[in-house]
């Protein structure tokens with residue numbers, strides 16, 4: 001039996017993961033209504049969650065709601081430029097202060113607005129200022145002196161920012177966001193995600209549990225089986241590693257000549273005899289089939305010139321170095337200055353980060369392809385799936401975007417995401433089979449998935465905890 005890490009739970013440890021011990025975990029986290037119900041109490045009110053990009057609330061009085069499970073939070077920008085967050089509920093008799101209808105395809109993603117001066121409850125008119133103080137109660141004398149500022153103000157929610165994201169945490173005793181992000185946050189800070197802007201953002205209601213959805217994007221082990229067309233230009237042997245709450249995946253390789261610091265992420269050399277050609281084909285194929293994300297126009301164009309600018313026998317490491325230098329120059333000429341990421345950070349940063357509990361960020365020096373998932377209603381078989389692309393744009397050339405509902409088709413999301421969608425629904429169905437013996441995650445390549453369940457179990461009083469498989 002394993003040493004419990006937290007809360008006296010029988011769970012695997014971080015060391016078990018570093019040792020790549022073989023584990024399994026039960027399917028209740030994906031399938032059980034009771035588990036979904038327990039998430040409402042044990043998970044969502046206790047974790048830091050990304051609300052939105054900071055640039056969506058640029059001005060004093062800008063506000064929006066963030067909704068997860070049965071919780072609704074109002075986040076707003078105050079006159080002094082700081083952010084404030086409150087539970088979206090009136091302390092009188094519990095009406096939502098801001099009406100938040102269920103998310104509705106094509107209609108409601110979230111509720112937001114500008115120029116907010118106060119909140120007036122629609123039921124009996126109690127009123128609150130932007131600090132959450134109660135400023136009006138009709139007939140307060142009827143409470144015979146019981147009402148005071150403390151029991152009539154809005155309930156505050158912790159709010160902070162990281163990487164240009166607004167985060168909230170409903171737990172008043174939570175650790176600071178910086179501590180929550182830990183080493184993952186420190187590494188990603190080098191990529192200056194806060195300077196990236198939305199390129200596009202889409203959402204869908206998808207028929208699988210939110211964990212099945214995020215897991216479809218956590219590991220590159222599925223590339224060979226799901227995105228077979230990508231194998232023409234690159235190998236997809238992956239590694240993955242836990243970083244406490246969060247975890248990273250990276251391309252690994254059995255071939256020594258392809259080992260180089262610059263090739264850890266999407267900007268890596270292609271395979272085959274002429275890496276100038278395959279590097280271009282690999283990045284172009286990725287870019288065009290992932291809805292013009294996970295790379296940039298600049299990188300693709302610079303890669304297209306490799307065959308003209310370099311001799312045929314250039315080693316892969318030099319091809320990458322040349323490609324990066326010329327793309328960096330092209331970007332600088334149009335006003336996009338790359339962050340200086342030290343080589344050892346580039347190496348450690350890998351391909352993509354799973355940020356506990358419900359985000360995945362595939363990052364590059366000038367772009368990021370990101371995912372967020374949330375439960376939908378009381379149905380463990382449904383989720384709200386969101387994906388968006390960020391990019392560094394020249395100042396003033398950032399596109400105007402908003403959340404667009406997009407049915408999960410190749411037309412809307414690109415053929416690669418459509419291939420991912422084609423698995424998710426049937427993973428949800430397949431795991432219900434009485435013939436399923438339980439997951440057998442790859443301890444080297446799918447550690448991000450295992451780490452999600454390890455951390456979930458720590459919040460969920462041990463429910464769904466992974467356990468070690470007996471090894472011969």
Ligand code: FES
Pocket residue numbers: 090091092093094095121122123124125126
């Ligand atoms: S519930 Fe808000 S004023 Fe009565």
Ligand SMILES: [Fe+2]
Pocket residue numbers: 216217222223226227416420
């Ligand atoms: Fe995929």
